[in-house]
Amino acid sequence: MAEIQLRNIGKRWGGFVGVENFDLTIADKEFLVLLGPSGCGKTTTMRMIAGLEDATEGEIVIDGKVVNDLDPKERDVAMVFQSYALYPNKTVYENIRFPLKVRRIDPSTHDERVRRASAMVELDDFLHRRPAELSGGQRQRVALARAIVREPNVFLMDEPLSNLDAKLRVSTRAQIKNLSHELAVTTIYVTHDQVEAMTLADRVVIMKQGVVQQVGTPFEIYDRPANTFVAGFIGNPAMNLIEGDISKSAFRAENVEILGLSVPDKKCVLGFRAEDASVVASGGQINAPIYTMELLGDSTMVSVRIGGALVSVKADKGYRAEIGDVVSISVPTEQCHLFDADTGERIDSRGQN
Ligand SMILES: Nc1ncnc2c1ncn2[C@@H]1O[C@H](COP(=O)(O)OP(=O)(O)OP(=O)(O)O)[C@@H](O)[C@H]1O
Ligand SMILES: [Mg+2]
Structure with missing residues (x-):
């Protein structure tokens, strides 16, 4: 289980405030979407949770433990980036397996885990290919499988569908929704596409210039906008x-x-x-x-x-x-x-x- 508490976290670079007073508890297994225009602080918030960026204010608590001083590796958080990086010389199979090797997970379990993760994103038939031999949507799913294979406590996804065409976005969106339900892992998902936000989220956070404007279910946000x-x-x-x-x-x-x-x-x-x-x-x-x-x-x-x-x-x-x-x-x-x-x-x- 993983409950995430963001206790008034903030990020500033010199005099510039990227994120201010972000205060929210994300429930275990919740699917939370951060939504807002370009530059409002979505990626910065995710990077602070992942440990790729230090919070300059506040505390980040995962499962009751303050993690501000922990390295990304020690946080048990898997992140899918805005632009996903696959290893071009490795096969799909080896790309998906990579996090297990890095984490020195018992090699006798690798094959089963890789096959389970790839089946979830319907890549079973592509395991022998290299990234250059895949479509954009298939590559995107390799990146997802690589995050899934670790069975992390928390998923952080930063615009994972941004490089897909409109049709693939819709089908992959459905796949992500189904996956998150099946895996029941706490997920924070960044997008600036409101349809994606409304269809995926248990709750949506709307941000503007580093400041949270409203937190609510998609229905609440639509039906009773706060401002x-x-x-x-x-x-x-x-x-x-x-x-x-x-x-x-x-x-x-x-x-x-x-x-x-x-x-x-x-x-x-x-x-x-x-x-x-x-x-x-x-x-x-x-x-x-x-x-x-x-x-x-x-x-x-x-x-x-x-x-x-x-x-x-x-x-x-x-x-x-x-x-x-x-x-x-x-x-x-x-x-x-x-x-x-x-x-x-x-x-x-x-x-x-
Ligand atoms: N290293 C940095 N130094 C200074 N300012 C930064 C740094 N990284 C990000 N920023 C600024 O912080 C603000 C928030 O950036 P962030 O990347 O979180 O936006 P975003 O909401 O993810 O936007 P997008 O939808 O375009 O990805 C932006 O104004 C950005 O220019
Ligand atoms: Mg961003």
């Missing part, structure tokens, strides 16, 4: 965000009036998802000229401009109108999210009077 950054990052399209004012329980912005929101008067940002709103014949709370329309196959995305922001609504696939026609949009108040205009933090419109 405008998360709201604007998660979902395709991301949540619509409109700046305006609340006065006497009504939200107003240009071409927008939504009544019945029980929050105090203040400047705020209103959010709602394209699929939660609908186009109506008339009487909706938003009335504005159509800026653009996109046929998506199963639906039509209709967008208007409010202030500077593009606001999208999912309409029927049969919906027909012209750019410039005024469209009326209905937004159920229970689907409205409100955020403080100054801090960006969520204001709970449902639980507050």
Whole structure:
């Protein structure tokens, strides 16, 4: 078993802060995904856990033991890197076996372990080949098998699918999900692909500029984003965000009036998802000229401009109108999210009077 505690860990290089106050307990067997834009500190966090980078603040605890001063070798953590390095002159079999040799594990067990790991990633028929004779996806799976063969306490995977094409990403993603279930090993997985995050994770951590923005299940992150950054990052399209004012329980912005929101008067940002709103014949709370329309196959995305922001609504696939026609949009108040205009933090419109 392996529970990982990150106790306010941080990393700075001189005056530059890479990761700040990262405080989280990752449960035994949990699949945790770190998600965020490029440069937000995902790899740095992983490297601190693996011991490839010293934490400049805080403690890293694996199974109740502080590991800050332990070498990577002593942490029983297997890492699959953003760009995987296989030995070009070794066969797939020898590549997968390598960690067992390095760790001086009883040679009589090697064959069985290599074959079990390679079977898990469906590489049985490729064991005699060299990396140059494999496709990108197959090489990626060799890297995974090499991590699996050690039967570590913790898996750290840093964008393991980044070099695959779209189709292979989907099938390998499914394989990883299945594997993590089968192996039941605590896994921390880095990606900047939110579909990957939402499909794989027990919990997702969203980071921005070294700071954790929200930790939650994929459902929680999607359904109750903690701030405008998360709201604007998660979902395709991301949540619509409109700046305006609340006065006497009504939200107003240009071409927008939504009544019945029980929050105090203040400047705020209103959010709602394209699929939660609908186009109506008339009487909706938003009335504005159509800026653009996109046929998506199963639906039509209709967008208007409010202030500077593009606001999208999912309409029927049969919906027909012209750019410039005024469209009326209905937004159920229970689907409205409100955020403080100054801090960006969520204001709970449902639980507050
Ligand atoms: N050795 C270093 N010295 C100084 N700054 C560094 C060093 N390594 C990383 N950084 C900085 O720390 C920040 C976080 O980097 P990190 O590699 O963790 O980002 P990331 O979230 O993994 O991004 P990506 O999605 O692009 O891989 C970046 O701004 C990066 O430039
Ligand atoms: Mg990275």
